[in-house]
Every structure is written in structure tokens, then in C-alpha cells.
Amino acid sequence: MTALAALIRRDIRIALRVGGGALIGVLFFLTVVVLMPFAVGPDLALLSRLGPAILWLGALLASLLTLDRLFMADHEDGSLDLITMSRTPLELACAAKALAHWLAAGLPLIIATPVLGLLLNLDMVATGAVALTLLAGTPALTFTGMIGAALAVTLHRGGLLMAVLVLPLSIPVLIFGVAASQAAIVGPMSFGAPFSILCALSLVSLVVGPFAAAASLKHGLD
């Protein structure tokens, strides 16, 4: 446990320092959401209808932005070798790294959501609903994205490849995340059904992600 706590602490610390990914993600989220009203035009009704989808897309892209460095940085400086050799199972180390990434890069997005909701003419209930679905859904984005990040290390290709691999996996999360938000805002569906599926997606990825990522890293030993 000490080992995992140390790993989480280190990754959060690096993300929050100058040049770390945490602030970049939030700034990118802000930029995407701020640009949207300029593109769509000053139609308030349209904006509030598109609001949840825009927030979800922004959060999805922002969380992918920093995810490709999840294992790449450790691979480049040799830390990954030592992590692989250590007494901590690689699966748990992967889970700890993903958790740290979510805490440093995912959580700030959710905290920023109420502010950005104002820009999209969302009322309190709508903003709350989006923030709640992001809270339930972003762990799924991080933990499935981790598989792509591990493959990027294994295949020695960064960046773009990861986006191509991970985006299809995040489609279900996007569908149910936006569906749950819309249900809470306009109905007529109940909020519970899509929200439960969203939570289930997160729980499944929490279990599958670390094993798949560790298997990919082990397979790519060289």
C-alpha cells in the first residue's frame, strides 16, 4: 500500500507542477467550451440544448489530451523498467497511475463544469446533472484510455495512434453520459437508466483497464 500511495502522490505532484498536465487539460476544456458559442451563434435556446453535449465532448477531448503521456514519460526515463521489476503487481501500479491521472486531470474538469455551464446558458439543475454524469463517467474515459496509453508505449507510437484507438472505446460513455444529462434536463426518459449504465461502464473499465494495460506493457517488454 505504501508503494501505491507513493506512486499516486508522485504522479499528482508531477501533474500539478509547472509543465504538468493538470492545468493544460482544464485550459483546453475552457477553450473548447468558450469557442462553441462563437461557432453556434448567440441562440440561447440552441446553446442550452447543445450544452451537455458540448461539455461532454470538451471533457472527453481534454482528458485524452494528457492521457498519452501516462506511460510514455515513465517509459522514456526508465521509471517503467523499475516499476515492472518491483514487488508491486503491475496491474495495481497501472490502476494507481490511472487513479492519480483522474484525480489530477479529471477532477478539475468536473470542478470547472459549473463555471462553463454559465457560458452555455445552462441552469443550476442542468449544470448539476452534467457535473454528476461527468463524475460518474470520466473514470471510464481514464481507465479505458489507459489501455491505449499502454499500447502507445508497446508499439512505440504516441499521440495520434492513441486517439484513434481510444476514441471508439469512449463512444458508449459519451452516449450514456449525454443521454443521462438530457434526461435530467428535458426528459422524457428517466435519469436513472442511462446513469446506471454510465456507472456500470465506469466500474467495468475500472476492472478491465488495469489488467489490459498491464498485459500490454508486459507483452511489449524489450
Next chain:
Amino acid sequence: MRLCGSGLTCVRGGREVFTGLDFDAAAGEAIAVVGRNGSGKTSLLRLIAGLLIPAGGTIALEGGDAELTLPEQCHYLGHRDALKPALSVAENLSFWADFLGGGRFDAAESLAAVGLDHASDLPAAFLSAGQRRRLSLARLRAVRRPVWLLDEPTTALDVAGQDMFGGLMRDHLARGGLIIAATHAPLGIESRELRIGGMV
């Protein structure tokens, strides 16, 4: 304790690096792996560390901790020093001590032993190559592991640094550890030579 490899074959990128390599090392012994560039010195260390999978042959540690695998009982000091530029010297060392499970650990004392106590709050990004190497050596000292796998350990170290490192290795051997070092320069301690791939 005894580390034995027999009939080791290593294939990298479809090319056979070495084949049928045998070696053994006993507790308290240092092996200097020598050979020309590309003869597979680093590959041998990575095979022992479990970071490469041998195409043939076996490696076994006799008399080690039966509960642990061989890589879990090794320290690996590679070309890449596993330091994070954003973290301070002390934070880098404390992380590895906690992660590798050193139990009680005194960062200030460890850094003083490798001559970095004056720089403990400095971000690792500002360290020179020699200082980075010293910080990596502090990791070997902070967490106890019976087998040390060292890849060109003396690179970038100044004369005082090499003396300090020699002392570190002698301590380790006196405690019954063993060292396998890939090197071109003299190691600075009594060692047995293992030659890979023909004459230099």
C-alpha cells in the same frame, strides 16, 4: 546465494545477439561484463532483470528469497536514470525508497552519503549528468536488494564519485550481495571478467 545462467540466447529485432551464454556469480562476488559495442552487455543485464525474455536458456538465483522472483530481488541501474525533472532531488529519492519498499528511510542521510545533501531541494532538472548518476546510486543504497545489475555505472562520475561508488560496492559485497556490471572502464573493485562475443 548464487546466480546462474545457462545456455542463454538473446534475440533482438530478429538478430541473434548472443547464444549459449553461461555465467555464474556467487555471493560477495562482482562480475564485470565486457565486450565490444553491440555485443549484448545491456541485453544480458535486462534478461536477468526480467525486462527481456530469453529466446533460450534459464537464469536462476539459488539461495535467494523463495517468496520473491529474481527481478524483485534486483536493483537495475540503466542508462536512463528514472528521475523526474519536476521533482526535487529528495522527492525523487523518497519516491523510489517508498515504492521499492525500503522500510525506514532517511533521505538526508542517504543524500549526504552520495554527496548531494546540498542540493536536496533542487529540482532534478537542474542536475548535471554526474549528479544524476549519484542520485541513482543513492537509490541502490536506500533500498536493500541482494543483486545489483549495473549498466556502465561509472559514466559521468568524477574521481571522488568513483571512489564513493567503489566504497558503496565494497559494502554491498561485504554484506553478501552480488554485482553484475556491464562496463568498459575499470570498475574500481576486485572483479571477475565475463567476456561476451569475441575479443575487443
